[in-house]
Amino acid sequence: MSEHMGYATAADAASGEKEKSGFKRILGLGSLLAVAVGLVVSQGVMVLMLQGAGIAGLGFIIPLAIGYVLALTYVYSFSELSLMIPRAGSLSSYTEVAIGHFPAILAVFSGYVVVAMFALSAELLLVDFIIEKIYPGVFPPMSVGFGLLALFTVLNLLGIDLFAKLQSALAFIMVVVLLLLGLSAVFGAVEPHPAGIDLTASWNPLGGEVITLVALAIWGYVGAEFVCPLVEESRNPERNIPRSMILGVTIIFATIAIYCLGALFYIPADDLAGSALPHYDFAKAVFGDAGLTFLAVAAVTATCSTVNTSLAAIPRMLYGMAQNGQAFPQLKKLMPGTQTPWVAVLFVAAITGLPMIVMGDDPDAIGLLLIAAAIAWLLAYIITHIDVMILRKRYPDLPRPYKTPFYPLPQIIGIAGMIYAIFYASPAPELSGQIFGAAGVVLAIVSVIGIAWVKLVMKKPLFKPEPIEKVLKAE
Template identity: 65%
Template sequence: MQDAVSKAAAPTAAGKKARGILGLKSLMAVAVGLVVSQGVMVLMLQGVGIAGSAFIVPLGIAWVLALCYAASFSELALLVPRAGSLSAYTEVALGHFPAILSVFSGYVVVAMFALSAELLLVNFLLGVLYPAVEGTQYVAFGILGAFTVLNLLGIDVFAKLQNVLAFAMVVALTLLGVSALTGGFAPHAFRAAELAGDFNLGDGAFTLIALAIWGYVGAEFVCPLVGDARRPERYIPRSMYLGLTVIFAVFALYCLGALFYLPREVLMTAELPHLEYATAAFGGSGTFLLAVAAITATCSTVNTSLAAVPRMLQGMAEQGQAFPVLGWKTRKTREPWVAVLFTAGVTGLPLLIWGNDAGTVGLLLISAAIAWLIAYIIAHVNVIALRRRYPDAERPYRSPFYPLPQLIGIAGMVYAIVYASPAPELTVEIFTNAGVVLGIVSVVAVAWIKLVMKKPLFKPEPLNEIAKR
């Protein structure tokens, strides 16, 4: 009986919306645009500073782990094609408590910390490049306000902006990497033979998988846009796979190119290593190129988050897992306007609390790290649980080589969590902060489920019930 129900319960995403707005290019722009942030640009250079040219190995391993999570999210997004994304998948796989925990800890809290870090970083960088804006927060709040308004105007406006931003960002980073590798604008400070001789996996390279994975997190933000996608059964998986591969290629060029111009010590210790890199490779004109790359990276990340996270909250509101007001939509564009404003608000809050202190960027990014990886683990577990509970359900996309991507992904994410701390003296503080955030989210989730929803914490909802909503 369950098999018969499951077959009818999983309408294809393609059938849900025949004519979507977002094609493959737009979805790839979302995947690339969210992942390639200015904070990640800094982290990648710190990684290559620590391990030298051997950093290409953990970068490649992290790419494989990213493909694993893309496989899981693709299967889930097309089996349960709802805007709620991870909450909807987890609700039918594990129950309401893991569903609420996964989205609020893995995405809302991440948006609060990681987006704030991005805005702080671009504000700090432009303050260094252009002293007139130093010490102000005009740029940060200007970017946040502008993209909040633009996302309220509709998904088509978002798509056009995202295509331009992602293209400009990838071109700028690729130009920087290729020019650095070829020495096209300035002579190399170090020879290729020196870099090859410096290749050593014994310099803690494998422990940097945890750092390298941050170069790929966020591609799954295409999944909440499944209802706005054309041919989602094809374009959702392809956009993530292709986007992650483009990211790997761009970061490989970007990281290896830096070693031709800067000592590893500078890459490890500089506050703005990407500024040092651009200046060394291009001279004075490098600052303009970096400004373009940094601004487009930050704008792209903010734009994508303000499109995807509100749709997750909208889906949760429709499922009774969040305040109903978060599901309110504008009459004309059908945008979840309350959720957009809420996401913008929690993003701006740390800016008001910490001000323009660049030293908080690392703390904010690390605070977001563990929660995001836990969300990925939950996604992999969802695939395994749903394969067991609904083996005959219609799946427009099936994760290849199941269950290897899920098992490898879970092991890799656990490894990344264990090595999330960049320094031993920060370990206690980092895990304490993560524990406090997860603890607060857990308490709120339990109270909401028991007092408002009046449902069990870990009882999965039937797949056919989710499909009817």
Template identity: 50%
Template sequence: MSQSKPLSMANPAGLTSPSRPGLGLMTLFAVAVGVVVVQGTMVSVLQGAGIGGYGFMLAIVLAALLALCYVFTFSELSLMLPGAGGISVYTQVAMGHFPAIVATLAGYPVVAMFALSAELLLVEFILGQLYPMLFGLPGIGLGLLALLAGLNLLGVNIFARVQSLLAFVMLMTLALIGLAGVSELGTIAPTVSVTEFNPLGLGVLSLVVLAIWAFVGLEFVCPLIPDSRQPQRHVPLAMISALVVLTFIYLLLAWAGLKFVPVMTLAGAELPHMELVLALFGDSGMLLLAVAAITATCSTVNTVLATVPRMLAGMADSGQLPACFAHRRANGTPWLSILVQALMIAAPVMLLGHDPDSIIMLLISAAAAWIVTYVIAHLDVLVLRRRYPELPRPFKTPWYPLPQLLGMAGMGYVFFNNSPSPELSAQVYGNTALVLGLVALFALAWVRLKMKKGLFAATPLSHLSLVSQGLNT
């Protein structure tokens, strides 16, 4: 197959100039850890430790290796086809507009609607438990959402300052909790002894399903490439370093939990991270827990409001969404997309209230939809390697195609084993099918009737706009 050269060949892969002012490595690192570490990940890590004992640490390491597969995939794709559109750009070139729209909408705005609604409900719940006189009434979560949406409207520089601060405080707080437990420096002596190192034997491998949720979302740095300095170096390094740091912190938390909290409590508690802090510091540690909860939730919401609206704006630039989503303020922020995403997140919070079962259902439903996007991204790499073998790739996947094949197999396994009960599985798969069905119906109608293109007609590289490739100055 012959291909015409893309518009960006004069500037390999269309990357921004290294001297251009923008986001540096530390901000991109803060974005990566900020969207990954939420209260839901703390819950999954400590519950997994309660179920699998110290053997769960092996599940954490295996989940980190599975995450490394998608980090390689997104590093290759994002630096080969940089732009705010993210997965929509990669997929339209590999497989056409229909899968591009489905992958982006189902994997990011919808996931954010589910997962961040759950996070805001969790932060309201835990603050209500810790300080009922101050935070007993609903509305704290929506107030945080409104505040962060307003800050993101002010521009990427404000976002960067807020994100760096939130991520630093969050990581230091979690590291303090983990190190206090492992080194036994808490104010309360450890009283827990795990009699068997790995009670599940080889069955501990099934807990990779639980551990993987602690590593999804590192690729949120990719839509920020147009606003980054030296993205060729910083984007892969930010994701890989975040993965290493988070693996270390999760291992510390699991170890601390097993030393200070009974395994039955870890496995069954709705808020095992609260149980750990109480066991370590008693009531005096409640402020530490509040800081961890608020910074984790705010860091994630802040990152999503900075990145997902830029994906939507990139899709609008490519004609995959109504043109209004591309409207930007003078500072470059896609203001309408930010407001739409914030309203999507707020809707479940207002509709579902404080039902714990709803929180669990929202988190698992979000994860199931996310997996579909990861599988499509791995497929994009395989297709583009065959279709455009000569295209400059500032980052090439090591040991290609093994990471993509392992990534698809692992994510497929997780998708079909992601629920703790058959009843919840039916509800989760029903939600996922409904979301994918609605998104696919929209994509079908939009591509055929509005764009007037074939559903799986791949876009030649020469037809990509400068804006969609992130070349706007």
């Protein structure tokens, strides 16, 4: 009975957030599912998953399945935290009451703001490369990437209503296109399977070492938690937040598995592993020259979906941090009428465009950007699992509309799995120095800024947790 009363209390508290934040509750299960799927299935994922399938053959299903299990662990942790502390700040709000302000700042900036710099930039560069390969000379260099960034910045400034409609359409088109490509390849519906490719001859060429590809496979699932910063704009969040993420990673698992299987029917594994644009080779092999237009739709849709989701979710994290005093107060400014955190949106757009200018049109930069982003993202997931465990111990009687099943097993598995994935993040030993160096430098800079902000601006201890009552009642 008391648990039911706690559930109602949390739901009532969440429903009152419109008055506090000014956000409108318009996002239902469909919109949230589109967010959970839409950020994850990007062009970067389309490339990395095919390269993984090329390395391990059919054996790639093993790391793919392990990655799915690890994804469920972070989904459980984010679901519990987001409904216990229903704030737009998401991870920063959870962490400040579990570990303190410095880890809160480090978690969000390393796991999301830095990732926006790395992964979104890589995504926009990738769409430029693929469009140039399909339609050579039609568009000026980098014009497609910067054009999409500008377009979705403006669209996100126009409000969450437009975002929800766009995201639902983009996610649906993207998943349908990938499934159509994968299923057409599996059944040889358009072009017959080429001779000489035997999937069963060497289904797992790496043997036991296939487990090392978990670090690559898990990249196919990161980002479903982007629904959590939208909790203040969600209808019935206690039901729809967990359900959207669980459904999202399950759809992603099925889609990627079919997509990779289809590619192995048409492209020799070594060619998949060594190609910088394996999705280009795949689409052309399945549909011929007509497949290039098909791929252009898939590539642009995936990039649009990723950029659209990021420009909606990350600014709301920054908005929540500004509300908590962990970032510049300008980031909590809302645009009259649309109630969009416009300064935060423009900030995220700016840091996304910066690496594109620095990197230019260097295809080799994409892999480094994506893997460095993955390391930072996995660090944020580890902090999330730690938050759950600390808050369970510190506030055992606090109402939790969603509780992690089999606690604390998912958190323990999640932490161990994420550490393992970080350790094996580099696909080649010779790249380890560059990848860990880039991630280390950025994390060091974020740490120095975070320490200075907490000590000099907030004038608070680095690791002293805030009382949870303060966060729940924050205006």
